[in-house]
Amino acid sequence: MxxxxxxxxxxxxxxxxxxxxxxxxxxxxxxxxxxDFTGSFARMFDVVIQLGAILAVVIYFWKRLVxxxxxxxxxxxxxxxxxxxxxxxxxxxxxxxxxxxGKYVEEKLFNPYVVSTALLIxxxxxxxxxxxxxxxxxxxxxxxxxxxxxLIGLIQCLAMIPGTSRSAAxxxxxxxxxxxxxxxxxxxxxxxxxxxxxxxxxxILKSGMHLSSREIMLTGTGFIVSFLVAWIVIAAFMKxxxxxxxxxxxxxxxxxGALVLLFYLFIH
Numbered sequence: 001m002x003x004x005x006x007x008x009x010x011x012x013x014x015x016x017x018x019x020x021x022x023x024x025x026x027x028x029x030x031x032x033x034x035x036d037f038t039g040s041f042a043r044m045f046d047v048v049i050q051l052g053a054i055l056a057v058v059i060y061f062w063k064r065l066v067x068x069x070x071x072x073x074x075x076x077x078x079x080x081x082x083x084x085x086x087x088x089x090x091x092x093x094x095x096x097x098x099x100x101x102g103k104y105v106e107e108k109l110f111n112p113y114v115v116s117t118a119l120l121i122x123x124x125x126x127x128x129x130x131x132x133x134x135x136x137x138x139x140x141x142x143x144x145x146x147x148x149x150x151l152i153g154l155i156q157c158l159a160m161i162p163g164t165s166r167s168a169a170x171x172x173x174x175x176x177x178x179x180x181x182x183x184x185x186x187x188x189x190x191x192x193x194x195x196x197x198x199x200x201x202x203x204i205l206k207s208g209m210h211l212s213s214r215e216i217m218l219t220g221t222g223f224i225v226s227f228l229v230a231w232i233v234i235a236a237f238m239k240x241x242x243x244x245x246x247x248x249x250x251x252x253x254x255x256x257g258a259l260v261l262l263f264y265l266f267i268h
Contacts, residue, residue: 091198
């Protein structure tokens with residue numbers, strides 16, 4: 001029973017943090033350490049439940065992501081296919097760098113010290129961006145060209161460092177490259193789809209599909225909880241950023257990073 005409670009807790013943590021610029025992977029590592037849920041299955045579990053959160057993006061943005069249907073005009077279908085090509089171009093750096101350095105990063109950097117440091121640095125960068133926000137030149141996804149999409153994808157690779165946050169890296173990168181706040185967030189959502197599908201597929205293949213029926217049930221539980229929570233968070237986050245800044249997330253990262261670092265340096 002305890003295992004299923006932990007799966008629900010981790011699903012809530014993943015669903016709540018995946019699309020906020022506060023690092024879902026970092027939070028999962030911290031919670032995993034706290035509840036003593038570690039090992040190869042835990043690492044696979046954390047990646048798979050992230051796919052549950054990504055599924056929430058697909059459902060929430062269904063009309064903007066699916067180019068089929070008699071109700072869509074040819075221009076709308078063309079725009080959707082263009083969006084998919086941009087996301088695929090954006091995911092290329094993650095596929096190459098992830099396949100090359102993924103194992104090393106997982107072995108050497110998945111620990112609370114790296115997470116806390118990355119949280120602190122990311123928080124400072126978010127506050128800096130909000131203090132001197134560049135004037136946006138890209139005000140819609142259609143204005144985002146393939147070069148910019150690729151560069152955003154390249155910056156996304158910084159999120160391989162746990163605690164950095166994939167969404168924070170892509171949002172900050174997009175803003176620095178001239179995107180408006182809304183375009184940066186939306187493209188971060190869309191770019192997450194192929195990125196996390198690839199990461200999940202790789203993780204499952206690496207595990208060799210050798211999961212017990214109990215492990216499958218635990219993973220399914222975390223997946224469903226993550227999906228439901230993420231769906232709620234996406235809607236709330238889109239409304240939030242339409243009239244609020246990212247400062248609250250910067251302060252949160254700095255406070256959490258400092259507390260975790262102090263805990264593991266002086267208490268743990």
